[in-house]
Amino acid sequence: MGGGTTVWFTGLPSAGKTTIADLVGRRLAEQGRPVEVLDGDVVRTHLSKGLGFSKADRDENIRRIGYVAGLLTRHGVIAVVSAISPYRAVRDEVRAAVGGVGDFVEVYVATDLATCRARDVKGLYAKHARGELRALTGVDDPYEPPLAAELVLHTTGEGPEESAARVLALLGSRTAPVLTGGAGGSCSEAVAPRSPGGAGGSWSEAIAPRSPGGAGGSWSEAVASRWTGSGP
Numbered sequence: 759m760g761g762g763t764t765v766w767f768t769g770l771p772s773a774g775k776t777t778i779a780d781l782v783g784r785r786l787a788e789q790g791r792p793v794e795v796l797d798g799d800v801v802r803t804h805l806s807k808g809l810g811f812s813k814a815d816r817d818e819n820i821r822r823i824g825y826v827a828g829l830l831t832r833h834g835v836i837a838v839v840s841a842i843s844p845y846r847a848v849r850d851e852v853r854a855a856v857g858g859v860g861d862f863v864e865v866y867v868a869t870d871l872a873t874c875r876a877r878d879v880k881g882l883y884a885k886h887a888r889g890e891l892r893a894l895t896g897v898d899d900p901y902e903p904p905l906a907a908e909l910v911l912h913t914t915g916e917g918p919e920e921s922a923a924r925v926l927a928l929l930g931s932r933t934a935p936v937l938t939g940g941a942g943g944s945c946s947e948a949v950a951p952r953s954p955g956g957a958g959g960s961w962s963e964a965i966a967p968r969s970p971g972g973a974g975g976s977w978s979e980a981v982a983s984r985w986t987g988s989g990p
């Protein structure tokens with residue numbers, strides 16, 4: 759098929775998703791791989807700006823990230839996603855959609871709540887304890903752990919580099935052309951031009967013309983149909 763890969767990190771706040779995803783992204787870039795990191799916190803400043811933390815908004819956020827990851831994956835890129843993504847059903851929805859255009863690797867950063875609370879990188883647990891925040895994942899909002907993640911990381915017994923190395927080793931062992939490169943030669947064919955033209959265009963302009971539209975179609979169909987060329 760010649761697609762890329764989506765590497766999807768899920769886990770509680772402060773589990774280590776961003777740290778490991780950034781390391782993985784950096785290492786892959788150093789190896790010359792086409793890679794894009796999509797972090798939940800960053801995405802919420804543009805693509806998902808205005809969305810909140812209700813179940814509906816959390817699911818919508820994940821669908822949007824999944825849609826973009828699918829587009830990248832379709833073009834042979836390794837999309838590295840770090841987002842709490844607390845709900846199993848929508849993660850599986852993304853898995854199914856991306857799986858139609860490339861590889862999907864779910865990485866469960868399985869850091870326990872007590873450790874996450876002690877790390878509290880963004881002070882969310884403290885805020886919650888002070889009563890300044892509600893619906894914090896893992897505390898008073900659900901987190902549904904993956905049942906069959908490709909990789910489970912236990913970050914209490916190892917450092918970020920070690921965790922990242924595990925992810926890279928797994929990616930290296932998978933057979934997606936973009937990762938194995940060379941033999942077979944479909945890698946370069948799979949990688950479409952990275953800049954979608956439109957001199958000076960913003961990212962939204964750049965993406966918009968490529969959106970498969972198709973009134974009424976679901977986003978997962980849209981990702982898939984662009985790859986196969988079979989419109990609704």
Ligand SMILES: Nc1ncnc2c1ncn2[C@@H]1O[C@H](COP(=O)(O)OP(=O)(O)O)[C@@H](O)[C@H]1O
Nearest residue numbers: 771772773774775776777879913916917918921
């Ligand atoms: N093995 C590990 N992997 C990732 N982070 C780790 C690990 N061990 C300790 N940490 C620390 O845990 C924190 C995780 O923060 P962050 O990556 O922002 O979490 P998240 O994105 O899941 O909210 C960082 O301060 C990081 O240095």
Ligand SMILES: [Mg+2]
Nearest residue numbers: 775776799840
């Ligand atoms: Mg993070």
